[in-house]
Amino acid sequence: MATLEIKNLHAEVAEEDGEQILRGVDLTVRSGEIHALMGPNGSGKSTMSKVIAGHPAYEVTEGEVLLQLEEGDFGDDFQIPEDKLTWNLLELEPNERAALGIFLAFQYPAEIEGVTMTNFLRTALNAKLEEREELFEDDEGDEAEEEEESGYDTSPMEGNVDEGEVGVAEFQQILKEKMELLDMDEKFAQRYLNAGFSGGEKKQNEVLQAAILEPSIAVLDEIDSGLDIDRLQDVSNGINALRDEQGTGILQITHYQRILDYVEPDHVHIMLDGKVVKSGDASLAEELEDKGYDWVRQEVYETA
Ligand code: ADP
Ligand code: MG
Ligand code: MG
Numbered sequence: 001m002a003t004l005e006i007k008n009l010h011a012e013v014a015e016e017d018g019e020q021i022l023r024g025v026d027l028t029v030r031s032g033e034i035h036a037l038m039g040p041n042g043s044g045k046s047t048m049s050k051v052i053a054g055h056p057a058y059e060v061t062e063g064e065v066l067l068q069l070e071e072g073d074f075g076d077d078f079q080i081p082e083d084k085l086t087w088n089l090l091e092l093e094p095n096e097r098a099a100l101g102i103f104l105a106f107q108y109p110a111e112i113e114g115v116t117m118t119n120f121l122r123t124a125l126n127a128k129l130e131e132r133e134e135l136f137e138d139d140e141g142d143e144a145e146e147e148e149e150s151g152y153d154t155s156p157m158e159g160n161v162d163e164g165e166v167g168v169a170e171f172q173q174i175l176k177e178k179m180e181l182l183d184m185d186e187k188f189a190q191r192y193l194n195a196g197f198s199g200g201e202k203k204q205n206e207v208l209q210a211a212i213l214e215p216s217i218a219v220l221d222e223i224d225s226g227l228d229i230d231r232l233q234d235v236s237n238g239i240n241a242l243r244d245e246q247g248t249g250i251l252q253i254t255h256y257q258r259i260l261d262y263v264e265p266d267h268v269h270i271m272l273d274g275k276v277v278k279s280g281d282a283s284l285a286e287e288l289e290d291k292g293y294d295w296v297r298q299e300v301y302e303t304a
Contacts, residue, residue: 001030001031001032001070001073001247002030002031002067002068002069002070002073002101002216002217002249003028003029003030003031003066003067003068004028004029004030004052004065004066004067004102004216004217004249004251005028005064005065005066005067005068006025006026006027006028006048006052006063006064006065007026007063007064007065007066008024008025008026008062008063008064009022009024009025009026009048009051009060009062009063009064009065010022010023010024010060010061010062010063011047011048011051011058011059011060011061012058012059012061013057013058013059014056014057014058014059018059020061020274021044021047021058021274022044022047022048022051022274022275023044023273023274023275024062024063024274024275025044025048025063025271025274025275025276026276027251027269027276029217029249029250029251030249031073031216031217031247031248031249032243032247032248032249033243033249033250033266033267034239034243034249034250034252034263034264034265034266034267035249035250035251035252035265035266035267035268035269036252036253036254036260036265036267036268036269036285037251037252037253037254037269037271037276038253038254038255038257038268038269038270038271038285038288039270039271039272039293040272040293041255043271043272043273043274044271044273044274044275045221045253045271046221046222046253047274048271049104049219049221049251049253050104051065052065052089052097052102052104052219053094053097053098053102053104053219054089054092054093054094054097055094060090064088064090065088065089065090066086066087066088066089067086067087067089067097067100067101067102067216067217068085068086068087069084069085069086069087069100069101069216070085071085073101073216074101074132078136080136081136084135084136087100089102095127095128095131096131096135098128098131098213098215099128099129099131099132099134099135100132100135100216101214101215101216101217102215102216102217102219103209103210103213103215103217103218103219103248104218104219104221105206105209105210105220105221105223114192115192115193116189116190116191116192116193117188117189117190117191117192117193117205117208118171118172118175118189118190120193121171121175121189121208121209121212122166122168122171122175124209124212124213125166125171125174125212125213126165126166128213129165129166130165174212175189175212178208178211178212179208181211181241181245182204182207182208182211182237182238182241183234183237183238184204184208184238188201188204188208189208199226199227200226200227200228200231200234200235203223203224203227203231203235204231204234204235204238206220206223207223207235207238207239207242208238210242210248211238211241211242211246214246214248215248216247216248216249217248217249217250217251218242218248218249218250218251219251219253220239220250220251220252220253221253222253222254222255223235223239223252223254223259224254224256224258224259225255232258232259232262233262235259236259236262236263237262239252239263240262240263250263252265257285257286257288257289260282260285264282265281265282265285266281266282267279267280267281268280268281268282268284268285270284270288270293270296272293272296272297272300277296277300278296278299278300
């Protein structure tokens, strides 16, 4: 069970005199939970997701983003040393954050040609596993000391790091299982990247990426935008499967209440002017649907 803890997060555009966008965000998401983050256009939702992922366009000026892991988070075969359970994500590169189990869908680079979804996904999985091995490799020189302090034998760690990458045949099996889980057509994975995926198919790919990478926490930014009702249902079923079958925590950023009929949130948060100003249960989203955001703004600024 991993916990992502965002504390008093302030961020601005990484330019001289860059505009301040995040003004003290507090938010905690645990694996297995579904959170909806709502808010008017321009309130800072996408910026927050990019700051969590480590996007270089933003500079964090205050606050913390912590990831708290538990033994067993990477499977029974992967031992996480006690001194590597807590991570300050702001000190890590984007790929290191991903390797620790934070997922934000990446856009496919337009220049990739002739690569199938299958190869792309296998490469992404292997890159993640390799990066994770590096993060958990013993720091040079610390080994003897660590063994002495904790009685921890380093050799099982080396067992982890030497496992090597997921081969083609093994990956086919993983992919098959994940596509069954998501109720996706197997032919999908044989297609080429950028070969005319529809908007809805791109969103399904996003869920498939998350199924393959098995993150602890997935941030889905407007995955419901532009979907017709059938696709919305497919994508929603996929998101529910990520939570139910993999225990992934979901931070679902959405402008509309509609997807929340299918992916029922445990918690709903409202972001306004770069802060989470109100949190509640699923009924809060319904209230927003009825009344819009103005009442929240009034409530916040009247009591402030
Ligand atoms: P949301 O996702 O809630 O609609 P965003 O996080 O995309 O909001 O944007 C919040 C505000 O920050 C907007 O006013 C937007 O124009 C501004 N902003 C976001 N990213 C940048 C950037 N890289 N450079 C300049 N302004 C930005
Ligand atoms: Mg500045
Ligand atoms: Mg946005």
